[in-house]
Amino acid sequence: MEFDLNEEQTMFRQMVREFADKEIAPYAEELDGTGEFPYEIQAKMADLGLYGLPIPEEYGGAGADFVTYSIAVEEIGRVSASLSISMAAHTSLGSMPIYLFGTEEQKQRWLVDLAQGRKLGAFGLTEPEAGSDAGATRTTARLAAGEWVINGTKCFITNSGTDITSHVTITAVTGEHGGGKEISNILIPAGTPGFDVAPSYRKMGWHNSDTHELSFTDCRVPEGHLLGERGGGFKAFLKILDCGRIGVAALSVGLAQGCLDESVSYAKSRIQFGQPIGRNQGISFKCADMLVEVELARLATLKAAWLADQGRPYTREAAIAKLFASEAAMRAANSAVQIHGGYGYIEDYPVCRYFRDAKILEIGEGTSEVQRIVLSRMLGL
């Protein structure tokens, strides 16, 4: 067994951590207040190769493994969940579907710009009436005169409305097959007539991640924008979600680590009753528990990433990592605010933002309940 990162991964972690500490952390609070998408920081991250880590070099990516990708998502997530999810969603939802299921022509046309971070990509699965129950998808795509005509609504779609969004890949019902709905993936370029992007949601957290409701009204794209096989949409997005779960797990590890770092630092410096509050076991044990959970969450996440790198199945491990890490992050954020007392409830301390940013981790890319469904089915229950 080998638990050490290799030299390349170690250096990469060091670089991303330094970048996060110097180029993101000092601005994170102010940015959070604006709710705007941080284009400048995004461009700097793109220059370092962070927006195309697992995409091969031939398509403009870095050709890194998933362990390296997880490290990046974690280290950015330690200081800004918004920037981390933007990068992770862009990679696993915006770019991977094209890499995994696209034709050579589609990869050349779309993937290169995405992998270099000049453009952002999005994936539209969730609908007002269909999230985890993808079979209830109502968005339709009808083939007419060599074009797909799309009608329907998608919601909670990350990276779908930035100035540099190139496309959104959506799931749509393209017909019936064996008595059920035939679901396919279709690539919709940003700016296509009939594709409307609603104003940003007012979210509890993740204020700098770009999230919108999208509506399609007789929106037409060429037949060649079908991504993967017709009717292959269901299988494809299950695979995409597995990869996305590694990303959310890694982000959760980062956020929990951020909570731990802030808590330990505060527990050492906050004096009450003549001593640092960290001398009280009521506080120090909270920190010890956080440390344990961060470590376990990281191990589970890196194991899932490692399995993906070996080309082995990792659905089970990705679900375990996502479930445990996201819930650990929520617990860590809760403890961190408690340790900070009143200061944890005001925006002057980052744990306030971490708390708001943590909740969605238990919801996005499959809720905790959905992860438990996936896992209990694997137990034959």
Added chain:
Amino acid sequence: MNIVVCVKQVPDTSDPDTEVHIDGTGRGVDQSKFSFVINDADNYAVEEAILLKEKHGGEVTVVNIGPEAANQVIRMALAKGGDAAIRLDDEKFAFSDVLATARLLQSAVKDGGFDLIMAGCLASDDGYGAVGVTLAQLLGLPHAAMVKTVEVIDDKKLKVGRELEGGLLEMNEIEMPCVLTIQTGGNEPRYASFKGIREASKKEIKVMDLGATGLAEDQVGEAGSCAIMAQYSVPEVGELAEILEGDPGTTSARLAEILKEKGLV
């Protein structure tokens, strides 16, 4: 233009948890809890070297004196654009002073045919600020210290700006080959990209021990030093110093009182 840039690995003092404790010998500090980084001024020297290479061609060679663990700062400099590296490593090099350190660097660079040798102007750990200029002396080359800006005039001459007190910039022309010690703040050190990190792992770090330097044992380490470090001590709290204790509310109120009493505000 072929450039050497000297880099030192130092404890990361920006980490608020870094506590410095003198070890049992009294001549060292307990390093077991330190994390290590490239010396700040050296980081600017690396950036300046790579900027010059990108503009004028040539190669950048990174030189370090340190143990294998120092490979991390060397590799990071390679990942940012350095081409080759030399690491001087031998237990006999321990306790080298400025002169012995400069001698070691001299042995690594003297036959390389380099046009320009750069180093940070000051190491954040021992703070001598003298290795670069001593190296110039040993090599018999002109030098400029505390350099903030570097421009190439032609293939023989550089124009360098030295920042003086009050922000005054003194412009000098200097002939190559020469040695420059670089200050912080003259450029914006880059981050290594993933691609750079991947390429760096393929670059060779040449290791030189005492035999490879061609120096005698009494020219390096403590034997080769003219200044011998005797011992570290923690300064005693003087009579004029008052350390305010308590929570920030109490200490800031007391500080305000003192400033008022002394008529400073």
